Amino acid sequence: MQKSKREASSAYSDYMSRVGRETIPCYEPSFGQEEIILLTKVIKNGWLSEKNFTREFEEKLARICGRLHALAFSHGTDALITGMKALGIGEGDEVIVPSLAHSADPNAIAATGATPIFADVDENTMCLNVATIQKVRTDKTKAILFIALYGSAKGIDAVSSYARREKLYLVNDCAPALFGVYKKRSIASYGEFSMLSFFADKTITTGEGGMLLTDKSSLIDEANIYKHDGRRERGVDLIERRGYNFRITELQSAVGVAQLKKAPRFVFRKRAILKAYTKRLKGVSEVRVFDFANESDICPHRVVIFVPEAEPLIKHLVARGIGARTLFMPMHSQPCYNTGEKFPMTEKLYKTGVCLPSAPSLRDEQVGFVCEIIKNFYLRI
Ligand SMILES: Cc1ncc(COP(=O)(O)O)c(C=O)c1O
Secondary structure (H helix, E strand, O other): OOHHHHHHHHHHHHHHHHHHOOOEOOOOOOOOHHHHHHHHHHHHHOOOEOOHHHHHHHHHHHHHHOOOEEEEEOOHHHHHHHHHHHOOOOOOOEEEEEOOOOOHHHHHHHHHOOEEEEEOOOOOOOOOOHHHHHHHOOOOEEEEEEEOHHHOOOOHHHHHHHHHHOOOEEEEEOOOOOOOEEOOEEHHHOOOEEEEEOEOOOOOOOEOOEEEEEOOHHHHHHHHHHHEOOOOOOOOOOOOOOOOEOOOEHHHHHHHHHHHHHHHHHHHHHHHHHHHHHHHHOOOOOOEEOOOOOOEEOOOOOEEEEOOOHHHHHHHHHHOOEOOEEOOOOHHHOOOOOOOOOOHHHHHHHHHEEEEOOOOOOOHHHHHHHHHHHHHHHHOO
């Protein structure tokens, strides 16, 4: 094996054994009979490429998100690339994206041929705001990629109005914000198009998978061509675009449909878990639980706390089998971008933010245990 491959494989096994030792995981999916029954139907039917379950998954999500159209994808990243290409974003264009992002966001912009332009975030929302956008805007700016980080979307209405006024596209990465509502609107209903991810740590999961949501039929038609290798559908030989195979499988969609049936329970539990952490950590002066509320009815993706220094607390929690994580590592200082810029809020949030275990399967006594460990850490017991 090549040295670099060996190193990567050993980093992955270290990661897997660390995660395996966590008795309270950062996140875990909730699967059961519902998924098995629908998966069995697909296997017995014998057609594994997109079919009825995929159409049902799309229709249900469009309704939940207050959108006219939904198109399923193999990943959220693919929905982002395709949606931006369908808007005509490409070489010579700039797209503003927060540095506090999943790598999929700047990478998707780069994959269209456009240039990702990093911006700082608002300390109180963890998201872009009009001021941070204006600081980096140029004549080449074609779109703003808003990220509803960990489910927070405070201020997306102001960013949306700004984008409309300035004739910029608003792309909404609400991968972690499914079922969240902001100012009486589904978070996924904001933007020219929005994107969901169904990776294993999301509120509903299909293992991997994504969705593009929009009200524009022209955008969905164009995205559909890119998604189907540049043709309008399977069975068509005419290649109209240099496209991709970004289809989800029928197996994944069946799991998605089963997960949607259980989603109200997941959402209820995720909100209850956030409340339980907030109550139990009240009075710990070193800890601020991120407040998702304020004109919103959020389904938190992760419970996020801010402390004087994230790293020592994370080490302490992980050593005790608790799956705590940092926030996303700022993208502007990652080796493949490394722009040399300074984004004080992004850097501060990264150094002080901790994601706590927040799977719907988490029991109240486990929340209590995590909070006791945090309290003891600051009391140095
Ligand atoms: C905020 C955010 N954006 C984008 C993505 C990428 O989605 P996917 O892994 O489905 O491509 C994720 C996935 O975890 C995410 O959390």
